[in-house]
Amino acid sequence: MAEFLQFFFSGITVGAVYAMVALGFTIIYNASEVINFAQGEFVMIGGMTSVFLLSAGLPLPLAIALAVAIAVAVGIALNVLAIEPARGASVVTLIIITIGASILLRGLAQIVFDRQFHTLPAFSGETPITIGGAALQPQALWVLGGALVVVLALGWFFTRTLMGKAMRATAHNRLAAQLAGINVRFVLMLSFALSAAIGAVAGVLVTPITLTSYDAGAMLALKGFAAAILGGMGSAAGAVAGGLLVGIAEAMGAGYISSDYKDAVAFVIILLVLFFLPRGLFGGKSVERV
Amino acid sequence: MTILAVEDLCKDFGGVHAIQGLSFQVRAGSIHSIIGPNGAGKTTLFNLITGLYAPSRGRIAFLDEPIAGQPPHRLAGMGLLRTFQNLQVFxxxxxxxxxxxxxxxxxxxxxxxxxxxxxxxxxxxxxxxxxxxxxxxxxxxxxxxxxxxxxxxxxxxxxxxxxxxxxxxPKLLLLDEPAAGCNATETKEIDTLIQRVAAAGITVVLVEHDMSLVMGISDHILVLDYGRKLAEGTAAQIRANPAVIEAYLGTEGADAVPLAADAG
Amino acid sequence: MPLPPRRWLDDPRRGGLAALALILAMLPLVLSNRFHFDVAIHVGLAAIAVIGLNLLIGYAGQISLGHAGFFGLGAYGSAVLSGTHGWPPLLALLASALAVATLAFLVGRPILRLRGHYLAMATLGMGLLIFMVITNERAITGGPDGMSVPGLSLFGYALGSRDKGAWYALVAVLLLVAVWLALNLIDSPVGRALRALHASEVAATVGGVDVAQHKLIVFVVSAVYASVAGSLSAHYGGFITPDAVGFLHSIELVTMVVLGGMASTYGAIVGAAVLVALPQFLTAFHDYEPVLLGAILIACMIFLRRGLLPGVLDLVRARRP
Known part of the structure; x- marks a missing residue:
């Protein structure tokens, strides 16, 4: 039982990160029907930038704030320089562009930072809390709490603010939103800024636990994507639930089956969902089929 | 001989009934037109017949063989081919x-x-x-x-x-608005072309908005409205059918004039 | 009915193939040292994989972000069968290609039902999975450290990797064969069906094309191209590491397709040539490779969507009367 609980704790912790990556996918997908393959890079940028700003002597809170701001700037630049100019292009073109962006950001990180693994100090010590015989890192509470704050803030933003409602309207029907006077180009830019910010926050929070490196993005993107489609592409609640489920499934797989192949769990989930549950758990937009 | 038989066909999209309980038959060697206002379900019907959609209910038989649910490429092999309202060229x-x-x-x-x-x-x-x-x-x-x-x-x-x-x-050729967007000369050419195709022994099912074209060449006309059969018969019967006149005059106003219009 | 006369450049199968053969035959006159030969051989090997991938991406319009997986399986298949088990290299190459074809067939059946972003993500996952297996199964593959591969021997004649002239000749001939097969395929009923389903799946399917079957065919063919290129690369290099199977290598292959020109078989060779030769002459390339790949992918998609070779040919044609 303690063992199970231990796996569960580590599962929901990484699951919260996948949930935040999945939320990032969802926000951009809803605004533009683009799957941003560079989503994982936002997480990497958040983690790596705060590590290096911290080692440059900045206090941790300032380093984190700057790291998130830099990720947002990168997100906006990605939209302005690569997505906007290709408006109306085919799906394959857009895939190649965001894959290009992903590899470009990874390469930049390798030059600006380095090729090593890095970590941040845990925010509130490393003395584990024991629950039912299983150890819970205090940092895991930061991750879970952070994810909760992100979800609540997004919920407030999308239901209570005019801009949030405009984004939902655009997701629902781009043309109608445009006719109603919504600046859909700004909505698109905001969606990139928002998902970059969420990704960076996730990166900052989880780095003390999982470490980070310049090439961490691709795997995170794959897992976040698995989470997004498990929940149902386009559904925010689904993204969160999907993230937690993918995290738990992965932790259980690593614990009870093989830790060498824990990364395969996400891929298996992707295949299972695509074939047996194309609308995901929360009935998002259906996966296109022939 | 009947080449195509549709029986009690239904297609729902979510809560929308695009085709409801539709039955009709197409005689081999004829030019069979399907008309109706936009949204009447004409293209949906073509997509059902050619296997792009699976029916929610009902039967479709081509040359006396049930075909509902068969993949389109297999139907093509049986001699069931079509064109598209929105051009689909390579x-x-x-x-x-x-x-x-x-x-x-x-x-x-x-x-x-x-x-x-x-x-x-x-x-x-x-x-x-x-x-x-x-x-x-x-x-x-x-x-x-x-x-x-x-x-x-x-x-x-x-x-x-x-x-x-x-x-x-093809044994049966489905034409989805072949004259849409064409000028008068082009429409005339399409008209001639369809008749030459029919003369070659190919059964034609035609969806078309150009009423002069439809009235001029059809052996049989089926009128759809909201996914249901509104009327069926020869051009003369359709022209005189009060339900058809009402549907067209009632819903499309001035656009309904083509029912009576001449070529041009 | 007589066909209209075509311009020399426009007939890829006669003029193009003859021109390529001529270039490949003349090239050794320019290649002044072993290093140049080495680069040319690497270009040829990469080009074989890229020509296959271009059939999938450029002609059929289906993306694969995991093709290095097939390349790597070919490489490791040859390494294990000929090295560990002592099979003749040619037999090992063919057996690996057959195994890769079978795998592509089995994996392709379900994942090619997906389109666009979903297919991209599924192939990306497939590539990562193959990478994971090769990295983890240390007992067979040597894990992250890699493994050495015996030299190639064909019909009793041993081809050491120092035997640059012989390797060049072999790769040149195989490249010509690869191009010839690809051009044949493109201009056949299968190739027309692929180009058709790229343009409109709906029109292709109601016209009688079994769309799923044709996607599967081209997926398997492109996987076999990658596998053969992988096997040969392994024998030529004498040593392989999981890098050959990695995500970055998959993206490299896609970049070569995109840079050379999607739906241009000769373009694939140009794309391979640029990206293979670049690091040889740009010493700092290794550090900047991902940045360059990314920048090339984005720039091509925005400014040069048809790619280098078709872009240049358009310019040449525009200047002719």
């Missing part, structure tokens, strides 16, 4: 190649012979090319044979789709 390929794709099921197409370009493939492709050029000539597009379809004018593409469908040796 832009990057030449006009001839477009038509040659239509012959796909009637030529040798093995992977290994294709890779090695064995003599059988060369011969079969040469025949396919000749047949395609004949068909381009038949629809009046010989001049465009080597032009990429993406560079051809709109009116020509409408006829290119017909040539491509003919290449598949």
């Amino acid at each position: 832009d990057t390929m030449t006009a001839t190649e477009n038509v040659m794709v239509g012959r796909h099921l009637h030529i040798l197409r093995g992977l290994v012979p294709s890779l090695l370009r064995l003599p059988g493939i060369v011969r079969s492709d040469r025949d396919a090319r000749e047949r395609s050029l004949q068909l381009l000539d038949f629809v009046g597009l010989s001049a465009y044979a080597d032009m990429p379809a993406g560079a051809m004018p709109y009116g020509a593409l409408k006829r290119l789709e017909i040539a491509r469908a003919l290449a598949g040796e």
